[in-house]
Amino acid sequence: MNIEGTSVTVEKSQEELFNFFSDLNNFEKIMPENINKFEVDGDSFLFGLPGMPEIRLVLKEKTPFSNITLGAASSKLPFTLAANIGKIEEYKSEVSLNFEGEFNPMMAMMIKKPLTKFVDTLSENIGKL
Structure with a gap:
C-alpha cells in the first residue's frame, strides 16, 4: 500500500528542513492536534492517537538535505514514512511525504x-512551519 501526501511548499531551505526532521522531537510539532502520547527515545519515537494502537517509528535512513525515512519498529506491520525535501529556491523548499506498507488486503482496507x-x-x- 502506498499513500502519497500532498506536496507542500515551506519558506525554509532544504538544510533547515532536513535538520528539523533529523531532530525527532520536532515530529511532535507536526502531529495531529488530538495526539495523546509522544515520547522520543534515541533514534525512535512513540506516538498514540485516539482509537489507534501506539506506534513506534525508528529513524531508518537519512540522505543529507533531501530525505528522512522513518520505519516501523515492529516487524508485524512493516512500513516506512519518508519525507522527501526538494529545493525550489535558496529559502524555499517542497516537502512530500510517502507512506509505504506491506499489509494483507483486509488490513489495508481497514487502515x-x-x-x-x-x-x-x-x-x-x-x-x-
Missing part, C-alpha cells in the same frame, strides 16, 4: 482511510 488522513494532516502541518 487506508485513517492513514491517508494522518499523512494529509502531517503534510498540512509541515506547510505551516
Whole structure:
C-alpha cells in the first residue's frame, strides 16, 4: 500500500528542513492536534492517537538535505514514512511525504482511510512551519 501526501511548499531551505526532521522531537510539532502520547527515545519515537494502537517509528535512513525515512519498529506491520525535501529556491523548499506498507488486503482496507488522513494532516502541518 502506498499513500502519497500532498506536496507542500515551506519558506525554509532544504538544510533547515532536513535538520528539523533529523531532530525527532520536532515530529511532535507536526502531529495531529488530538495526539495523546509522544515520547522520543534515541533514534525512535512513540506516538498514540485516539482509537489507534501506539506506534513506534525508528529513524531508518537519512540522505543529507533531501530525505528522512522513518520505519516501523515492529516487524508485524512493516512500513516506512519518508519525507522527501526538494529545493525550489535558496529559502524555499517542497516537502512530500510517502507512506509505504506491506499489509494483507483486509488490513489495508481497514487502515487506508485513517492513514491517508494522518499523512494529509502531517503534510498540512509541515506547510505551516
